[in-house]
Amino acid sequence: MVKITDVARRAGVSPSTVSYVLSGKRSISAATQRRVEASIRELGYRPHAGARALASSRSNxxxxxxxxxxxxxxxxxxxxxxxxxxxxxxxxxxxxxxxxxxxxxxxxxxxxxxxxxxxxxxxxxxxxxxxxxxxxxxxxxxxxxxxxxxxxxxxxxxDFTATGETCVSHLAQLGHRCVALLGSPPEVYARGTGFAQRTAAGFTAAARRYGMTSTVLPCEPTRAAARETVDRLLHDHPDLTGAVVHNEPALPLLTEAFQQAGMRVPEDLSLVAVCPDELAENAAVPVTSVAIPxxxxxxxxxxxxxxxxxxxxxxxxxxxxxxxxxxxxxxxxxxxx
Amino acid sequence: MVKITDVARRAGVSPSTVSYVLSGKRSISAATQRRVEASIRELGYRPHAGARALASSRSNxxxxxxxxxxxxxxxxxxxxxxxxxxxxxxxxxxxxxxxxxxxxxxxxxxxxxxxxxxxxxxxxxxxxxxxxxxxxxxxxxxxxxxxxxxxxxxxxxxDFTATGETCVSHLAQLGHRCVALLGSPPEVYARGTGFAQRTAAGFTAAARRYGMTSTVLPCEPTRAAARETVDRLLHDHPDLTGAVVHNEPALPLLTEAFQQAGMRVPEDLSLVAVCPDELAENAAVPVTSVAIPxxxxxxxxxxxxxxxxxxxxxxxxxxxxxxxxxxxxxxxxxxxx
DNA sequence: GCCATTCGTCGAAGCGCTTCGACTCGAAGG
DNA sequence: CCTTCGAGTCGAAGCGCTTCGACGAATGGC
Missing domain, CATH: 3.40.50.2300 (Response regulator)
Known part of the structure; x- marks a missing residue:
């Protein structure tokens, strides 16, 4: 194993000088710098991480x-x-x-x-x-x-609050008046995962601001749950024309459920998702989405x-x-x- | 920061003794051991990783x-x-x-x-x-x-070779005589990812051994490619009744393509996948599979x-x-x- | 009852690096 | 011309731990 003293000897300097070349914490003449760097390169020197951590109290x-x-x-x-x-x-x-x-x-x-x-x-x-x-x-x-x-x-x-708002705002601009947020499974809300709540808050606030009718429903990522959620939603809100889905695994299931309920996307229902772009692009119908960056x-x-x-x-x-x-x-x- | 000397002092022993208690590399009397351990606990001592790595040339x-x-x-x-x-x-x-x-x-x-x-x-x-x-x-x-x-x-x-064999063997036992392996996209084979080749080899060898007709086809994970692959396959092998899919993202697409081509699973076509259990369980029709452990x-x-x-x-x-x-x-x- | 072991413990010497103070030298300032 | 200063370098002192040899005490064999 090659160590700093080897590098120093070969460059004709002291170990501390090598250290200073490496860290830049003191000024070093251009000539010395060059010699040291050459020496490091030629010997293939790599500082010992443990020694470094011990001496500098930084582990990097x-x-x-x-x-x-x-x-x-x-x-x-x-x-x-x-x-x-x-x-x-x-x-x-x-x-x-x-x-x-x-x-x-x-x-x-x-x-x-x-x-x-x-x-x-x-x-x-x-x-x-x-x-x-x-x-x-x-x-x-x-x-x-x-x-x-x-x-x-x-x-x-x-910014999930703004995300909820952005989705609503997009739907509002398209003329939709009755919208729903289909979110994470109930246990995610119960667990107190902030982002779920915040999206819902932004969504609801924006809908109110636009004078839209809005609902928020959780949804389990299973075919059955998606089906049921959609049916209930359409029953309670027959004039629904916009939905925001904030639940990646359920997105395809919900899309399918809406279609089975006779809602074509986007003709009868505009769908916005909060999900990775990759997922939104590759859906059967590419989904308008807010990306998770x-x-x-x-x-x-x-x-x-x-x-x-x-x-x-x-x-x-x-x-x-x-x-x-x-x-x-x-x-x-x-x-x- | 509490160090080994602190622990040693409080326990009334030398630092080396503490070290030996920690590493177990020398025998220590039960009494000393107890005192040292108590001292460690009371002080909340944690060895400094860098120092340890330096001295022992083991970073853990x-x-x-x-x-x-x-x-x-x-x-x-x-x-x-x-x-x-x-x-x-x-x-x-x-x-x-x-x-x-x-x-x-x-x-x-x-x-x-x-x-x-x-x-x-x-x-x-x-x-x-x-x-x-x-x-x-x-x-x-x-x-x-x-x-x-x-x-x-x-x-x-x-063992991907054995995996290919196992799938064939399962299909053989069910009476199937004409089977296909639908594998990874061509570039995966080209890249030289061993597992793809090995599965194919095991599959082909086992099929020959059982006297079955067999084909191996790569497949891109897109709806269109799945469709085309299936159509070609069924055209070339109208008596196909068994398929092995070794291509996770394409699995749902291929299933769909088979169904659209009029092959019901499992009535007309038996399907085996090589994929994580989770995926196999949650498919529309739960898929017989060899798990990736x-x-x-x-x-x-x-x-x-x-x-x-x-x-x-x-x-x-x-x-x-x-x-x-x-x-x-x-x-x-x-x-x- | 004496020597040879074994057991349990200690002290000291590093592990390879950083960093602090000190030192030298030449340039700048009075 | 002497002092002052900064740039550039060095030496030495650790950083906190492990490990090796050594040593005293207890043990066992004969």
Whole structure:
């Protein structure tokens, strides 16, 4: 194994000089710099991560806590993880994978043992037991999603309230007057997953503002539940012409259910989804949708963390604006039926 | 930060004794052991990972190289990653996430800097550029999948040859005489992804052995391609009564295409899939399938790595036997049509 | 009852790096 | 011309842990 003293000897300098070339923390003459860099290259030197961490008390590793229980749409998570890993590498950091299961102890463990410098926590619930812990830890962290009590924490997510509004607004502009939000299964709401509530709130508020009739219904991602939900919805609101689906796995099932109930998309019913673009594009009828900007969230999360690690100030809350892409599933309301 | 000397002082022993209690590398009297453990608990001591890595030249971290390009079925990957993380934790190791993109340099980097003790590489291709590197590295590694030249490497995967055979065998026992394998898109075969070839080989060999007529066709995961593939297949083999699908995203599309072509499942066509159980169970008609044992592969991969780290001998190749689960999509061939 | 072990513990020497103070040298300032 | 300063470099002191050899005490064999 080649070490810093080897590099130093070959370059005719002291180890500390090599270190300073590497870190840039002191000025080095151009000539020395060149010699040292050549020496590093020729020997294929790579600093020992442990030694570096010990001496500098920086491990250059971020922890990423992922919900490996399925449920949340996987592709979104993968995109997110990929963006985190890639962005972290761009800042000379690596990513340690922690599972949700490890819970608070896991966070404490990697923090106390100085395995990582900072934490990214995904799938944050409204009442998340990890929130107080993260506040107390000496390590910087970024949460994906917002707990009920977010002060003192740095959080980032798609702006779901605005997302609900955007969907309604799009339908309103097309002339729709009676709309519904088909959301996540009841247990997601019960679990207190903030985004579900927020979308519903934005949806309802915007509908009221536009003077539209609106309903919010949860929906299990099964064929039967989709069928039943749609039937009930159409029974209660026979003049329904617009629907927003915020439930990825149920999207195809609901589409199918609407069609079986005699509603053609988009002729009789305009459909907007909140889901990854990929899914919206590949549906039988491409669906107008607000994308989940997973990659951007991941990238921004890492940037926030890097800022915090370098004592740069960061905003407490980062809400990414929703972007609605029009596809074939929405159309102006048939003027007079 | 509480360190080993603090623990030692409070327990009335030397730091080395604390270290030996922690590692169990020397015998310690029960009384001392108890005092030290109490001291550790009371102070909430956690060894500094960097210091430990430096002194012991063991980081207790495994690298997991994941293909974050999508394509391969995501849920399978997630299950796999989850199993790796969980099993690693069971052996007191953590998992560092590397993306496929980082390629060989990434492997070299984490190896040379002693960031990790061992490597798990997913999505191995038949002609994988990383194979020679892994052979040369001083770190133990396990590959998920088999490269063409596998000697000197430790590999693990589902036994795809046996999988192809198992599917045929199941169909044969049900009386089918003319069967087809609908596989991955052509580019997967071209890329040299071993598992596709191996399934086809097992399938073809078994069909010959049973004296059955057999065909192998690739299929793109699009509605149009599925339609076309099925039409061609039925045109060329009008007496087809059994099909094996080894292409997760195309499974629903192919099922649909068969039905549109007038083949009811399982009355007219018995369908076997090679796919995660979850997918097979939730199809419109639950599909008889050979599961991809992602979790088991992940777990076994870590176990293999741990064995290698402890200088225990391990087999070069581990092939997990396929397990076929009967569901509603296969039935005896209609005796006389 | 004496020597040879074994058991349990300690002290000290690193592991490879960063960083702080100190030092040298040449340029700038009075 | 002497002082002051900054740029550039070095040496040494750790960072917190593991591990090796050594040592005293207890044990067992003869």
């Amino acid at each position: 590793v971020l922890a990423l806590v992922m919900p490996l229980r399925s449920g949340i749409h996987l592709p979104v998570q993968m995109q997110f993880a990929g963006a985190v890993a890639t962005t972290a590498r761009g800042h000379d950091h690596d990513v340690l994978l922690l599972t949700q299961e490890e819970g608070e102890d896991g966070l404490r463990r990697v923090a106390d043992s100085a395995l990582v410098d900072a934490l990214i926590v995904m799938d944050v619930q409204l009442r998340d037991a990890r929130a107080p812990l993260l506040r107390a830890l000496p390590l910087p962290s970024v949460l994906i999603g917002f707990p009920a009590e977010a002060d003192g924490l740095t959080c980032i997510d798609l 997973a990659a951007e969230v991941g990238e921004r999360a890492v940037e926030l963390l890097m800022a915090k690690l370098n004592d740069r100030p960061v905003p407490d809350a980062t809400l990414l604006p929703p972007v609605l892409t029009r596809r074939a599933s929405t159309a102006p309301r048939a003027s007079a039926s | 971290v495994l690298a997991l190289v994941m293909p974050l390009r999508s394509g391969i079925h995501l849920p399978v990957q997630m299950q796999f990653a989850g199993a790796v993380a969980t099993t690693a934790r069971g052996h007191d190791h953590d998992v560092l996430l590397l993306t496929q993109e980082e390629g060989e340099d990434g492997l070299r980097r984490v190896a040379d800097s002693a960031l990790v003790d061992a490597l798990i590489v997913m999505d191995v291709q038949l002609r994988d550029a990383r194979a020679p590197l892994l052979r040369a590295l001083p770190l133990p590694s396990v590959l998920i999948g088999f490269p063409a030249e596998a000697d000197g490497l430790t590999c693990i995967d589902l 992602a979790a088991e592969v992940g777990e076994r991969a870590v176990e293999l790595l741990m064995a290698k780290l402890n200088d225990r001998p391990v087999p070069d190749a581990t092939l997990l036997p396929p397990v076929l689960t009967r569901r509603a999509s296969t039935a005896p061939r209609a005796s006389a049509s």
